[in-house]
Amino acid sequence: MHIEFRHLRTIKAIHEYGGLARAADQLNITQSALSHQIKGLEDQAGVELFVRRSKPMRLSPAGQRLLRLAEQVLPQVEATLSEFSSLRDGRSGRMHIAIECHACFEWLFPVLEGFRKSWPDVDVDIRPGLAFDALPALQKEDVDLVVSSDPEELPGVEFVELFDYNAVFVASASHPLASKPYIDAEDFRGQTLITYPVERSRLDVFSQLLIPAKVEPAAIRQVELTAVILLLVASNRGISVLPDWVVREVKYSSDYVTRPLTETGITRRLYAAIRSEDMEKPFVRELVDLARVEARKLQSQ
Amino acid sequence: MHIEFRHLRTIKAIHEYGGLARAADQLNITQSALSHQIKGLEDQAGVELFVRRSKPMRLSPAGQRLLRLAEQVLPQVEATLSEFSSLRDGRSGRMHIAIECHACFEWLFPVLEGFRKSWPDVDVDIRPGLAFDALPALQKEDVDLVVSSDPEELPGVEFVELFDYNAVFVASASHPLASKPYIDAEDFRGQTLITYPVERSRLDVFSQLLIPAKVEPAAIRQVELTAVILLLVASNRGISVLPDWVVREVKYSSDYVTRPLTETGITRRLYAAIRSEDMEKPFVRELVDLARVEARKLQSQ
C-alpha cells in the first residue's frame, strides 16, 4: 500500500472532528473503515500516527507531521481541480496563435491586449517560428489558431474569414514610379524589392503578381521589421508591397507614396484557422470578433 | 473515483519518459493499467489530460497543470516520508519536558543547548504550566520527560536518577541568622520566607523541614524568578532556601551567607520520569547523561 490523498483527508478529519467515530460520520464511511485505513497507513509508514492511551485518540508527533502535509497538499489539489472546472466551463483555456503573415503583428497585438482583459484566465501566446508548419501544428494541438491567407480543405480544421485587405505598393515620394497612378508587374523590373524574410510563395507580391507575370525584380532585400522596411523605402533603397493596414500609417506622410497594384488593385482575404472542436468555445469566437473590429479600425484610419 | 497520488506519479512518469508504454515499464505496471487509469482520471476530472492526435501522446494544457501539481506535491510527500524514517530509526523525535521543580531552568537550559547540537532533528521544548499534572501528562504522551524529586510507582513510567543536591539556606550577610553554623526549623519562626509561587508540599523547605517540625514563618513572599529571590534576600527583605546548584552562583559573594539546613544538611534527589517504552531511545539516554554532567559541573564550581 501507498500513502494516498484518502489518508490525508482521513487524518485531517480525525483531527478536526476529534476522533475516529465523528470523522467517520463526516466522511460518510464507517468507523471501522477508518480504523483499518489508519492501521494500514501506520504499517506502511512504520510509525504510530495516533496516541491511543487516551480515549478519543489524538495525533502523535508523526501524525501531526502528516496533518501538516495534508494541510499543505489538499488545498493545492483543490486549486488544480477548480482550474479544471473553469477549463471545463470555458472560462479558462489556451490560445496559442501562429501567424503565417509577417505583418500581422501590427493588428494582432492590440487585439490580444483587449482579449486579455475579457479572458484573464486564458493563456495567450503568439508563437513565431511556426510560420512554415503552422497548419500541422494546429492539428497536433501545438497551437490553437493560425492566421493565414491560404485556406485549405483540412479535416477537423475550419477557416473563419477575418477581413479583406489590399496589397499596396509603397515607394519614396521621390521614386520614379511615384508618378504612376497604379503599378503593374512590369514596373518591378530593374527595381530593388524589399520583403519579409519568408519564401516567395508566401508573399503576396510574388504569388499574386510577379510569379504569374513571370517578372523578376533586379534585387530582393529581406528585412524582418516593418518599421525598417519603411525606413529603407523612405530613403529610396528600394520599393515594397505591404498590406493596407500597415500602409495607412504612412499614407499621409509626405515621404511616401502608396499606389494600388494593377488597375483594379489586389485584394486578399485573411482567415483564422481553428480546430472544428474549438469553434464553439466562447473565447475563440470573441478573439475572431475582436480581430475583425480591430481590422476595421485600422483600415478606416 | 478520486484523484490520488498514484495518478500524479503516473502523469509525471508519462511526461518524463515520453509515452504510456515507457512510463508503464518504469512504474512496473502494464501499459493497459495506465491507459485505464488515465481514462478514469479524465472522466472524473472532466478534462482531457493528453493530446492523442500525435502518437507518443503528450500532455494537454490541463495535463500540464496536473503535472505542475505533481511536481509540487510529490516532493512534499517524500519529505514527510523521510522524516518518518528518521523518526523510525531514532534520529528524530520529540522531547517535551515538564519541570516540577521551579529552579531547574538553571541547569536545564545549558543541557538543552548541548542536546540540540547532537540531535538537531529532535523537537525540544520545555512546557511550563504543567508543574501540577506532569505525571498524568507524561502517561498521556503530552510530554516526554518530567523532572521530579518525588518518584512514584506508576505503570509504564520509570524514574531515572539524575543527581543529588542539597537544599541550602540563603540570607543576607547582615542577617542575624548569618552567625549560626547551620539553620534549624525553629530559626524560621518570625522570619519572612521567600519561595517560588507553588504549593507548599512541592517546596523542600516545607516538605522536609517546616511541616515535620510544625513551624510557620512569620510571612511568605512568593517570587517567580530566582534572580529576584536573590535580590530580595541580599537587601534583607527575607530569607530563602534554594538548591545548591543555584546557591553556588552567590556563594563567593560577600553579600550573602549560605548555610546547611539542620546539622546534617538536607539532601534530595532529582529524577527524570520517562515512559518505559522511551527508555531505550538513544536521544533520551543522552539527555539524561547530559543532565548529570551539567549538574556535576554546576556543583563543582
Next chain:
DNA sequence: TGAGTGTTATGAAATTGTTTCACAATGGCG
C-alpha cells in the same frame, strides 16, 4: 500507398484493496 512497427485503447477476467458488518476490547466517568 501499404506493410511493418511501435504506440494506445478496450473488454473481460483476475487480482488486489477497501469497506461493511457484527462484535470484541478498551478507556472514561459517575
Next chain:
DNA sequence: CGCCATTGTGAAACAATTTCATAACACTCA
C-alpha cells in the same frame, strides 16, 4: 464496578485496479 462512548478485528461483501489478450491507430519507410 458498570455503563457509555470509543476504537479494534476478522470475515465477507464490495469496489477498484491490474492483467491479459487483442484491437485500433499513427507514424515510418520502402
